[in-house]
Amino acid sequence: MARFFMLGTNLLGGTAIMTGKDAEHARVLRIRPGEDIIICDGKGTDYKCRVTIADKQQVEAEVIEVVPCKAEPSVAVSVLCGLPKGSDKTDYIIQKCVEAGASEIFFFPSDRCVARPENIEKKQERWQRISEEAAKQSGRGIIPQVGWLSDYASALDLAVHKDLGLFLYETGEREGLDTVLNAHTGIHSAALITGPEGGFAAFEADLARMAGLHICSMGERILRCETAPVVAVTAVMYATGNLS
């Protein structure tokens, strides 16, 4: 069933009205009166609707059922990544992490980042569009926010305010990711910090440790900077019963 995101107010009164690019998208999908679609409020609620009018400018649909979006995981996972070099990697992280169940994704500059954070505003627009597309495609109940944090300290600060903050690191003294997750299965939020291509500098790991984050290993295989976040999100989903 085709799926659209729409903010709450247009759905009041038992009728949904889609205009603009959503109406255009419906036209591309050749959606006709009588067909059922799902309109999601972007806050985790799905409105199952039957289309009554579908013309070039506008789609009108009658709400026939209101249900919580089943695809939303029980844990809100924030993915925080040292900015990788090349938009293919950022795009990939966004698309795959949204599919895997992340709730928000932020990039930040770190010591070994070689990427220059230029035109961040324009980049954020593209990032958000990729998130929206992945959210639609995978049936998510929210459009995960994708953004930019101007420094590493902001990433740490965001992470320490979650139920569980994990710093994924490939060397030194670490806890097993599974050990940590299995000891925290009842969490409602988690943050995952992963590095750019060159990994994190030792002082960044030290800061994370001092901030109270768990320094975690994901095994002996070296994961690329764009693979690690997806693997980590999947591990959290698995450990919290959101992959079944």
Place this chain on the structure above:
Amino acid sequence: MARFFMLGTNLLGGTAIMTGKDAEHARVLRIRPGEDIIICDGKGTDYKCRVTIADKQQVEAEVIEVVPCKAEPSVAVSVLCGLPKGSDKTDYIIQKCVEAGASEIFFFPSDRCVARPENIEKKQERWQRISEEAAKQSGRGIIPQVGWLSDYASALDLAVHKDLGLFLYETGEREGLDTVLNAHTGIHSAALITGPEGGFAAFEADLARMAGLHICSMGERILRCETAPVVAVTAVMYATGNLS
């Protein structure tokens, strides 16, 4: 430390000799006498070597330590995918599944495959090269084989001969992936069957069920055909203690 794959015989007698593209690769990496490198036999054993000679044609190195490759998981996971359309998706599946810990990857034609399996021999060469690169990069002890199965029955046959055979499916009666994996944590081998873009036809799921595979759900989020194998491999690694 730079990492190379080499088959067993050249390593006999305490000296390793690299020629051809490996010697060329060493030259690109500017490897000099006195430096340590790791040469892996491709069967799970790492030879830590000290380079004695490094010239254009040949690298000679003295074996100083022989250890099992720590990055090899305790479970051999076979990934079996309905051939997706577009080489970017197959390439992606190979690269990410090798990083995540898969032991072999096979593509096969299924009912809803839109891709034409043309020039398979040439494709297999490229697939194997991607596997080798990903294995080197992630520090694997083997180069996972990547191949082509000429029909769906061969995929089923391969899967039923593993300790655990899973058919990942997005609809109908299914077991939770976590339930199945948590009941089989002592496995030494597993097969994961995932579909092409359009998913599997109902009769293909029926055949898998009749063959004795577990029909599994990975939750309510719809994963792209190139994302599902990586998420599934990660789940197996997590459940069997290979992600810590």
